[in-house]
Amino acid sequence: MTTDMNADSYVTEDGRTIGPVVMDLKNITLRFGGVVAIKDISFNIREGEIRAIIGPNGAGKSSMLNVISGFYKPQEGEVWFRGSKRPQMKPYQVAQQGLARTFQNIALFEGMTVLDNIMTGRLNKMNANLFQQAIWKGKAEKEELENREACEKVIDFLEIQHIRKTPVGRLPYGLKKRVELARALAAEPSLLLLDEPMAGMNVEEKEDMSRFILDMNDEFGTTIALIEHDMGVVMDLSDRVVVMDYGKKIGDGTPDEVRNNQDVIDAYLGVSHD
Amino acid sequence: MFYREAGDFKTSYRDDNQTFPIRLDRAGYWIALFVAFCVIPFFVNDYWVNSIFAPFFIYAIAALGLNILTGYAGQVSLGTGGFMAVGAYACYKLMVAFPEINIVFHVLIAGGITAAVGVAFGLPSLRIKGFYLAVATLAAQFFLVWLFNKVAWFYNYSASGQINAPERTVFGVIVTGPNTEAWAKYMICLVFLVGVAWVARNLTRGMTGRKWMGIRDMDIAAEIIGVNPLMAKMSAFAVSSFFVGIAGALFFAVYLGAAEAGESFGITKSFLVLFMVIIGGLGSIFGSFAGAAFMVLMPVLLKNLLVGTMGWPTEIAAELEFIIVGGLIVIFLILEPHGLAQLWRLTKEKLRLWPFPH
Numbered sequence: 001m002t003t004d005m006n007a008d009s010y011v012t013e014d015g016r017t018i019g020p021v022v023m024d025l026k027n028i029t030l031r032f033g034g035v036v037a038i039k040d041i042s043f044n045i046r047e048g049e050i051r052a053i054i055g056p057n058g059a060g061k062s063s064m065l066n067v068i069s070g071f072y073k074p075q076e077g078e079v080w081f082r083g084s085k086r087p088q089m090k091p092y093q094v095a096q097q098g099l100a101r102t103f104q105n106i107a108l109f110e111g112m113t114v115l116d117n118i119m120t121g122r123l124n125k126m127n128a129n130l131f132q133q134a135i136w137k138g139k140a141e142k143e144e145l146e147n148r149e150a151c152e153k154v155i156d157f158l159e160i161q162h163i164r165k166t167p168v169g170r171l172p173y174g175l176k177k178r179v180e181l182a183r184a185l186a187a188e189p190s191l192l193l194l195d196e197p198m199a200g201m202n203v204e205e206k207e208d209m210s211r212f213i214l215d216m217n218d219e220f221g222t223t224i225a226l227i228e229h230d231m232g233v234v235m236d237l238s239d240r241v242v243v244m245d246y247g248k249k250i251g252d253g254t255p256d257e258v259r260n261n262q263d264v265i266d267a268y269l270g271v272s273h274d
Numbered sequence: 275m276f277y278r279e280a281g282d283f284k285t286s287y288r289d290d291n292q293t294f295p296i297r298l299d300r301a302g303y304w305i306a307l308f309v310a311f312c313v314i315p316f317f318v319n320d321y322w323v324n325s326i327f328a329p330f331f332i333y334a335i336a337a338l339g340l341n342i343l344t345g346y347a348g349q350v351s352l353g354t355g356g357f358m359a360v361g362a363y364a365c366y367k368l369m370v371a372f373p374e375i376n377i378v379f380h381v382l383i384a385g386g387i388t389a390a391v392g393v394a395f396g397l398p399s400l401r402i403k404g405f406y407l408a409v410a411t412l413a414a415q416f417f418l419v420w421l422f423n424k425v426a427w428f429y430n431y432s433a434s435g436q437i438n439a440p441e442r443t444v445f446g447v448i449v450t451g452p453n454t455e456a457w458a459k460y461m462i463c464l465v466f467l468v469g470v471a472w473v474a475r476n477l478t479r480g481m482t483g484r485k486w487m488g489i490r491d492m493d494i495a496a497e498i499i500g501v502n503p504l505m506a507k508m509s510a511f512a513v514s515s516f517f518v519g520i521a522g523a524l525f526f527a528v529y530l531g532a533a534e535a536g537e538s539f540g541i542t543k544s545f546l547v548l549f550m551v552i553i554g555g556l557g558s559i560f561g562s563f564a565g566a567a568f569m570v571l572m573p574v575l576l577k578n579l580l581v582g583t584m585g586w587p588t589e590i591a592a593e594l595e596f597i598i599v600g601g602l603i604v605i606f607l608i609l610e611p612h613g614l615a616q617l618w619r620l621t622k623e624k625l626r627l628w629p630f631p632h
Contacts (some may be wrong), residue, residue: 069498070498071494071498092502092503106494108495109488109492111487111491119481120488120496120499121499123484123485123500123501130477133477134473134477134484136476143481145288145291148287152287183499186408217423219509
């Protein structure tokens with residue numbers, strides 16, 4: 001059976017439905033002074049898929065993620081989100097549109113408990129005003145309890161029940177990574193960006209994390225774009241892969257296509273000397 | 275042995291979200307409230323109110339205010355004295371201009387005016403952080419005190435440059451002016467303190483508090499997950515200044531009765547409240563109480579000990595008091611940099627296991 005990957009939606013071999021394009025990046029160029037971090041890159045992310053961005057160090061992968069999450073403003077190019085061009089936005093406005101992300105070096109709120117960190121992820125779902133919260137009656141309390149329930153689902157899903165009330169500062173690295181994922185997932189994002197979710201983990205932790213990413217995609221239908229260095233993980237997890245090198249896109253396609261692309265082999269996996 | 279959570283089952287998230295999740299804590303809280311409202315008022319005299327309860331309650335309100343700004347939202351402020359002055363002068367002008375309106379409203383409106391002033395002086399916090407922000411708020415402190423000394427309209431052109439609290443009543447009981455009875459002073463301060471603490475707790479346990487703490491712990495991450503930094507910082511400045519303004523209004527109207535900006539609300543006030551917050555514990559409601567109690571009670575205690583018990587001359591005792599309090603602060607901060615609140619937390623954690631720690 002062959003699948004037409006250019007169709008409006010198609011079903012993958014393992015039975016997941018990949019929908020229309022959620023995020024479309026058109027000719028993005030990002031410069032820092034004279035340094036060109038991203039040069040004329042275009043690619044898209046489709047609903048329900050796991051999209052990987054790979055490339056050697058300094059290729060511009062994290063810059064790309066920062067462009068998507070609105071932290072960097074590209075000098076040229078357009079970002080299209082759910083079929084409309086995104087105007088210049090502050091990062092928090094991008095988050096309100098339904099984007100969530102994790103960071104390469106963990107960016108949790110160290111002084112707060114795990115539960116509070118995850119609840120913070122749901123801040124766009126809660127809109128009791130300052131006065132309602134001050135007296136803690138009606139809407140404020142109701143929202144708190146409803147969202148607590150939603151957070152508990154995420155906590156159960158990521159298997160971190162035992163550290164719910166622990167301050168994040170006391171947790172080991174691997175758990176912090178998981179809590180950060182929980183915070184992003186609690187926002188119920190329509191696009192979830194993961195910046196090196198498996199950096200610095202051992203094989204077991206990587207397997208756990210891979211399982212969570214797959215389950216997330218499968219159970220909640222979350223669209224995921226991730227940056228990762230572990231080739232095995234990337235090739236196993238993702239539906240499509242973008243390869244970057246020195247700010248340029250050198251490959252784009254299914255893991256098999258990318259693996260056999262000569263440019264990618266040369267630039268990323270190394271040129272063979274014989 | 276008695277202090278533990280075994281057998282204290284929570285069956286709803288509401289139970290789990292309680293301020294005092296452990297039964298003994300809850301009981302202690304209600305007993306403390308009962309004693310404060312129904313027992314102490316019948317026994318207090320002028321000495322206890324003027325040297326202990328009134329300053330403790332009022333400084334606790336100010337410390338709660340500063341703790342929201344510095345402890346929860348991470349914005350260092352040295353303008354507390356100036357903002358207290360705004361509350362005091364606003365309250366004075368309101369009391370004189372609208373004598374028929376209840377003083378409780380005057381105090382609340384004075385807090386509201388202080389909140390507006392606080393937000394205006396908090397605007398630089400969007401661009402500058404840490405020590406630099408502290409210097410910017412220092413400017414607020416000096417400017418505000420200068421303003422209240424310089425512009426005679428604020429003290430109604432009185433010859434002495436002072437403001438004097440006229441006599442006002444709540445439910446027919448005199449609460450300001452020289453004829454106030456001890457228990458009335460005590461009660462009005464206590465009511466405001468309990469109200470402020472309740473609001474502070476509600477705000478800090480909800481989404482507003484999480485936004486503040488997010489900005490404090492990692493502002494970039496907070497912004498990327500959806501916290502509007504402008505709103506978060508300005509709401510922290512507004513709520514904090516509201517509380518500090520109430521403290522200033524009570525300090526002038528109920529406690530001092532007469533005030534002069536430079537003397538009563540100088541830079542030393544800012545530092546005093548900042549010390550309370552640091553010693554008590556940043557980012558803790560209990561810490562604000564503990565810090566205020568420490569800074570108010572310690573000098574009184576030492577004075578009684580040195581002059582009363584040991585019979586030292588008053589002047590020497592007064593000097594020694596500063597040295598000892600200063601030394602104690604240093605010792606406390608070395609032993610527990612996170613303040614009395616952390617000490618309390620550790621004690622409770624130990625108590626849960628005591629006497630069988632394994």
